[in-house]
Amino acid sequence: xxxxxADGEVEHVELRxxxxxxxxxxxxxxxxxxxxxxxxxxxxxxxPVAYQTSAVNxxxxxxxxxxxxxxxxxxxxxxxxxxxxxxxxxxxxxHAPDFLGYTSAVELARDAPEAVQRGLQxxxxxxxxxxxxxxxxxxxxxxKVGGFYRAPSKRDLRALVEPLERARESSLETVRWTAxxxxxxxxxxxxxxxxxxxxGYAIDGGxxxxxxxxxxxxxxxxxxxxxxxxxxSNALQSRLVTGGTYLCGPLAxxxxxxxxxxxxxxxxxxxxxxxxxxRDPFRSIVVRSVELVHACDExxxxxxxxxxxxxxxxxVEPVAGTGYGVSEAPRGLLYHRYxxxxxxxxxxxxxxxxxxxxxxxxxxxxxxxxxxxxxxxDERLRDLCEQTIRNYDPCISCATHFxxxxxxxx
Amino acid sequence: MSRVVVVGVGNTFxxxxxxxxxxxxxxxxxxPDGVDVVECEQEPTRLIDAWDGAAVAIVVDAAASGAAxxxxxxxxxxxxxxxAGVFRSSTHAFGVGDAVEIxxxxxxxxxxxxxxxxxxxxxxxxEGLTAPVREAVDRVVEAVLRDLExxxxxxxx
Numbered sequence: 001x002x003x004x005x006a007d008g009e010v011e012h013v014e015l016r017x018x019x020x021x022x023x024x025x026x027x028x029x030x031x032x033x034x035x036x037x038x039x040x041x042x043x044x045x046x047x048p049v050a051y052q053t054s055a056v057n058x059x060x061x062x063x064x065x066x067x068x069x070x071x072x073x074x075x076x077x078x079x080x081x082x083x084x085x086x087x088x089x090x091x092x093x094x095h096a097p098d099f100l101g102y103t104s105a106v107e108l109a110r111d112a113p114e115a116v117q118r119g120l121q122x123x124x125x126x127x128x129x130x131x132x133x134x135x136x137x138x139x140x141x142x143x144k145v146g147g148f149y150r151a152p153s154k155r156d157l158r159a160l161v162e163p164l165e166r167a168r169e170s171s172l173e174t175v176r177w178t179a180x181x182x183x184x185x186x187x188x189x190x191x192x193x194x195x196x197x198x199x200g201y202a203i204d205g206g207x208x209x210x211x212x213x214x215x216x217x218x219x220x221x222x223x224x225x226x227x228x229x230x231x232x233s234n235a236l237q238s239r240l241v242t243g244g245t246y247l248c249g250p251l252a253x254x255x256x257x258x259x260x261x262x263x264x265x266x267x268x269x270x271x272x273x274x275x276x277x278x279r280d281p282f283r284s285i286v287v288r289s290v291e292l293v294h295a296c297d298e299x300x301x302x303x304x305x306x307x308x309x310x311x312x313x314x315x316v317e318p319v320a321g322t323g324y325g326v327s328e329a330p331r332g333l334l335y336h337r338y339x340x341x342x343x344x345x346x347x348x349x350x351x352x353x354x355x356x357x358x359x360x361x362x363x364x365x366x367x368x369x370x371x372x373x374x375x376x377x378d379e380r381l382r383d384l385c386e387q388t389i390r391n392y393d394p395c396i397s398c399a400t401h402f403x404x405x406x407x408x409x410x
Numbered sequence: 411m412s413r414v415v416v417v418g419v420g421n422t423f424x425x426x427x428x429x430x431x432x433x434x435x436x437x438x439x440x441x442p443d444g445v446d447v448v449e450c451e452q453e454p455t456r457l458i459d460a461w462d463g464a465a466v467a468i469v470v471d472a473a474a475s476g477a478a479x480x481x482x483x484x485x486x487x488x489x490x491x492x493x494a495g496v497f498r499s500s501t502h503a504f505g506v507g508d509a510v511e512i513x514x515x516x517x518x519x520x521x522x523x524x525x526x527x528x529x530x531x532x533x534x535x536x537e538g539l540t541a542p543v544r545e546a547v548d549r550v551v552e553a554v555l556r557d558l559e560x561x562x563x564x565x566x567x
Contacts, residue, residue, distance in 0.1 A: 023423070023535035042423055045451055093455060106508055109515035117516055124459060 001366070001385060002406040008374050013367040015359065015389070020227075020236045021351050028349040033059050033318055033340045037143050040336070040351065044395065046089070049082040049134065050329030051351075052143045053204050054336040057218070059145050062323025062340070063316050070309040071147040074133060076204045077157075077302045078140065079327070080295040081129025083203070084167065086330035087288045087295070088126060090393045091174060092119025095285045098387045099181035115177065118170050122292065125160075125167040129299060132156050147313025157303045164303070168296035172268055175289040179272035183282045190245040190361055192252035192279070195328050201253065201260040201294060203328045209256050210246065218324035221335050227352065238357040247361040248332030248354050249393065250287040254278050262301075265294035281365065281391035288393075318344030329354050331393050355395040362392050378407050412465030414561055415446045415520075416554060417457060419471040419506060426479070426530030426543045429550075430470040433528075436551045442562055454509035461513070464520040466561040468554055471506045472543075473497055473527030480542030482550055483527040488519075496527050524557055526550055 004012040021043045028039055036055040041048035053075060060067060067075075092115065093105040102108045109116040132152055134140025142148050193214070197206035208216040208224075216224060225246075227236040240246055255277040258269065269290045278287055320342040326335050332354030339348040369388050373381055418434025421427045431449050438447045448460045454471075461467035473483055475496045485492045487510045497505040506525060513519035528550060531540045539547070 019535065021535075045421065045453060089453065089455065104508065106511040106515065109512045113516050116512065120455065120458060120516075123455065127456075127459070 003370055004408045005374055006410040010367060010371045013363055013370055015363050015366060020356050025349045025351055028346050031346050033344045033346055034145050046086050047082055047329045048140060049079050050327055050334050053079060053327040054325040054334045056145050057205055057327060058323040058325025058336045058338050062321055063319045065146060065314055065316050068309060070307060073302050074148060074151060077299055078130060078133040079204050080299040081126045083295040083330050084292060085123050085126025087292050088119050088122035091285055091288050092116060095390055098390060122167050122170050125163045128163055129160055132160055144313060146316040151309050151312040154306060154308060157306050161303060164296050164300050168293060171292035171296050174292055175268045175272050178285045178289045186280050186282055188247055188279045188281055190247055192255050193246045193248045193333060194252035194256045195326060195333060196256060201257050205327055208326060211255060218326045221324060236356050237359045238352060239360055245360040245364055248357050250284050250291060251278055253328060254287045261294045262297040264297050265290050268293050284391055318342060331355060333357060358392055362389060413463055414466045415448060415461050415464045416468045417448045417450050417460045419450045419454060419469060421451060423535060423537060425532040425534060425536050426539055427472045427533050429472045429528045429530060429539055429543050432539060432547050433470045433550050436547060437554060440555060441558060445558055454506050457509040458513050458518055461520050466522045467520045468524045468557055469506055470526040470550060471497055472530040474530060477529045479529055479531030479540060480546040481529040482546055485525045487523040487525050488521065492525055
């Protein structure tokens with residue numbers, strides 16, 4: 001991150017936290033469309049399911065395939081596993097220490113081992129869901145275009161009930177815990193963008209909605225959002241074609257879709273003092289905790305309703321053309337676009353992860369934080385900037401406590 | 411005999427960051443019976459699960475301390491922390507060092523923990539290790555096998 005301050009005035013704030021997955025876009029070219037879920041799953045160690053889901057959504061819609069409900073439900077269950085794991089990691093290991101005056105989860109673990117233990121246990125339950133449904137806990141290998149290689153048995157899923165019930169209790173405890181933190185007042189003013197689905201709090205697909213009233217199908221994404229090259233770096237920043245900054249992720253999901261949370265999660269949100277909407281980036285930790293409750297609750301419902309499908313996948317034949325897919329990664333909207341030929345060879349791939357979409361909003365917030373704190377020394381300023389960045393849970397590689405801050409004062 | 415585990419940490423699509431996985435891969439066929447070889451492609455809090463219940467854990471990850479690419483560091487983390495600044499923290503939520511310290515704080519650290527760091531030269535997106543790091547893989551494999559021999563002897567007594 002670099003900051004330029006002249007006579008106490010902030011001239012320039014630039015954040016280079018995120019490298020877009022260009023390597024993977026190039027790597028996908030010339031590969032079979034059937035390889036897309038496996039290859040894109042490797043882009044992120046924390047949210048492989050998000051990448052797989054957006055990829056299969058894009059390719060299945062292009063090829064005109066309707067995925068049967070039991071298979072869709074299984075995919076959603078897998079995705080909840082990822083939300084549980086990712087949110088538990090961010091809430092406990094990265095974000096909570098900021099509110100409790102610790103510089104890291106290591107210090108928190110020394111003083112409050114039971115809290116960190118609870119976080120790790122939650123995370124482990126998310127892993128378990130991913131292992132049982134995804135076939136492997138990291139980079140699930142079981143997802144394919146058309147469905148799954150193998151559907152888990154009822155018995156496999158029953159083994160998840162007890163850990164998920166415990167995780168649901170821990171999630172409720174997490175909401176109470178985080179709701180008790182002290183929050184500086186802060187409001188994000190920009191448009192919030194999240195998927196909206198008819199059948200619940202959107203996760204594995206839906207239409208693109210915004211607080212400004214957008215309502216788009218995935219194929220309309222490129223008409224309304226654009227990626228700009230940032231001068232002097234490889235980074236790409238997304239913005240609305242109309243020129244506006246926007247934010248996706250938990251605040252956007254909650255603000256747009258809170259009434260679709262499960263009753264238990266809604267009650268937890270209310271008890272935690274969250275309003276009908278939430279635009280406070282600090283309180284995103286409470287929203288993530290509420291989403292943990294929702295994810296556990298929904299995962300348990302899906303397991304209870306599960307019947308082994310007759311087939312684990314439907315046949316998919318390639319269709320030449322362009323396919324568009326979206327889903328809600330733990331960090332926000334993840335957009336994929338693929339152009340394939342009649343043989344199913346990928347001619348072009350485009351992937352826009354939530355972190356590049358949120359980059360401008362994060363920079364705006366950082367500029368504001370720096371402007372109000374130019375009197376602080378570099379070290380204190382860096383701490384504040386790190387905390388500001390962590391509020392947005394950027395792609396995990398960037399959310400660490402090792403921000404290089406380059407301040408030029410004149 | 412108590413559990414002995416070797417964990418390779420890294421990301422194969424981040425060039426030299428894949429060295430821990432390359433070592434784990436090479437070790438799989440060569441470790442004595444009863445030794446688990448695990449790959450951790452995720453962030454290192456997974457290590458705490460990976461070494462759960464083990465008496466001995468050997469961890470291999472890429473390092474970025476500023477030394478020449480291919481340099482092999484070895485730390486005994488059983489009773490003291492790994493020096494700061496050796497392991498990259500940017501490809502994972504935490505460094506391996508943080509996972510070790512969280513494990514220690516929660517009393518979930520095996521009695522014996524050895525951590526190898528192989529200095530990487532290139533961490534950009536892409537496949538394949540750079541030459542000096544590729545050459546270091548064999549050296550680390552041999553060193554880990556020696557550790558295992560020692561550990562399984564002591565452990566079996």
